[in-house]
Amino acid sequence: MTARRGSVGAAASLAAAIGLGVIAATGCRVDEQAFEARVFTCDTAARDPGCGTDSAGQPLTCFPASQLDGTDFCTPSCGEPMSLPAEDAVCVQGNAKLAYCNPADTSNPAGPCGRSDLGCLRTDVTRDEGVCMTMQPCTADSDCPNPVRSTCAATFLKQLYPLAQDPQTGMHADHLYCLQKGCVNGHAACAPGQSCLPTLVPASANPPDICVPNCDSKGRCPPNHFCYQKLTNDSNPAICIPGLLGFVCETDVDCLVGQCVSDEEPDPGLRLNLCTTTCMTDDDCSKYDGVQGKFDCIQGRCETPDAYRGSACFVDSDCSRDPVPGFCTTLCAGDADCGANRWTAGQTFCGLPTAPVCVPLIADGGACDVDAHCASQHCVAPADPDAGTGKTCSPVGGTP
Numbered sequence: 001m002t003a004r005r006g007s008v009g010a011a012a013s014l015a016a017a018i019g020l021g022v023i024a025a026t027g028c029r030v031d032e033q034a035f036e037a038r039v040f041t042c043d044t045a046a047r048d049p050g051c052g053t054d055s056a057g058q059p060l061t062c063f064p065a066s067q068l069d070g071t072d073f074c075t076p077s078c079g080e081p082m083s084l085p086a087e088d089a090v091c092v093q094g095n096a097k098l099a100y101c102n103p104a105d106t107s108n109p110a111g112p113c114g115r116s117d118l119g120c121l122r123t124d125v126t127r128d129e130g131v132c133m134t135m136q137p138c139t140a141d142s143d144c145p146n147p148v149r150s151t152c153a154a155t156f157l158k159q160l161y162p163l164a165q166d167p168q169t170g171m172h173a174d175h176l177y178c179l180q181k182g183c184v185n186g187h188a189a190c191a192p193g194q195s196c197l198p199t200l201v202p203a204s205a206n207p208p209d210i211c212v213p214n215c216d217s218k219g220r221c222p223p224n225h226f227c228y229q230k231l232t233n234d235s236n237p238a239i240c241i242p243g244l245l246g247f248v249c250e251t252d253v254d255c256l257v258g259q260c261v262s263d264e265e266p267d268p269g270l271r272l273n274l275c276t277t278t279c280m281t282d283d284d285c286s287k288y289d290g291v292q293g294k295f296d297c298i299q300g301r302c303e304t305p306d307a308y309r310g311s312a313c314f315v316d317s318d319c320s321r322d323p324v325p326g327f328c329t330t331l332c333a334g335d336a337d338c339g340a341n342r343w344t345a346g347q348t349f350c351g352l353p354t355a356p357v358c359v360p361l362i363a364d365g366g367a368c369d370v371d372a373h374c375a376s377q378h379c380v381a382p383a384d385p386d387a388g389t390g391k392t393c394s395p396v397g398g399t400p
Helices: 002-006 010-018 019-025 032-037 153-160 335-340
Strands: 059-065 073-076 082-084 090-094 096-101 118-124 130-135 192-196 209-211 225-227 240-242 259-260 274-276 296-298 302-304 348-350 358-360
Touching: 032 348, 073 096, 082 096, 082 225, 274 302, 335 348
Parallel strands: none
Antiparallel strands: 059 073, 082 090, 090 096, 096 130, 118 130, 192 209, 225 240, 259 274, 296 302, 348 358
16 A cells, blocks of 8 residues: 555655664565555545555545444445455445455454454345455344444344344344434434434334434445435435345345345336345245335245335426336135235225225225225215215214
8 A cells, every 4th residue: 555655744754764774774674465454544534535545556445334333444446336256355335345255154263354353244134245344243232332333233133024033044133233223212313424214214114213324425325225315316315224125226235135136127217126035935035024015926036015115205207107006916706815815914805896806995985885895994874865875985983
């Protein structure tokens, strides 16, 4: 890292003048390889982070590991985010090249990264993949000594996916990062550079009560996250959302759960990339059911219709995807079929004889035949029997 040596400036010149005779007498030489192997900290907030260039003269990048409770450090630069297996590395957002590691590797006493000053951050809880960073990964809250970031991401993942706890068939909730929770319930301010997720995302999205990193000025985020504003529209906040199953993404680096795969929508303008994982049967996916949706195995991938929920908008032009909404449903021969399906139970009834599919319950004011077909479960006759109108759905205790 030759530029870092030159950045010492006048102090280096003075030291060189004083020690010239000693160097000449002893033949002192710099161990270039050991110098290059050192980890140099930097300041991402500075106009000149202080990284300089590597031994080949290539610019180094200041990687913001502090976003995930680490220390910002200098690392080689790269291009688009992707895996670089030939270099045993991963290019992450921010054009930073990080060393690849296997979080399950216990062969080296110094850890998966082969050195004690670097920790292996898991980048996919469904596979043994990770990157080396200046942080100490966590598996339990007890691994997080910081009184602000006192919760391990593994804790909220286990709460989100309570049915996927078996590491052999489910997720590997280990080697993750410490975060701050309770910004709403605890009335706590998030640390600088972070935002309170539930205050910025609609409640219908069931956001966990945690602080998340802000996107940088170029819409970039740390591994396992994507920039909400960049992948949706300018109406949404510039915050980094964890790449959970069914969430939008750009590359695999964005996904905390699974890999980033296209939904193969024929129209490129409507196509989405989603974090997903492989499956053989619906049971492989239903273990991820929870507040973030219900998942089925569709063409070998776990998918949920909730991935296509709308996002925040200011004007009509913000709502460009699927302008004519429909609904996901299933075939039926009677109301019992709709009640027995986990996707439609409590929300639909069988539309026979008009349509042999489960259709949404009828809103107040809509024509009905029986109570069970109303969202209010209250189908009433008109107040005036001679009015010539049929039964309609009505609020409980109300009249049509």
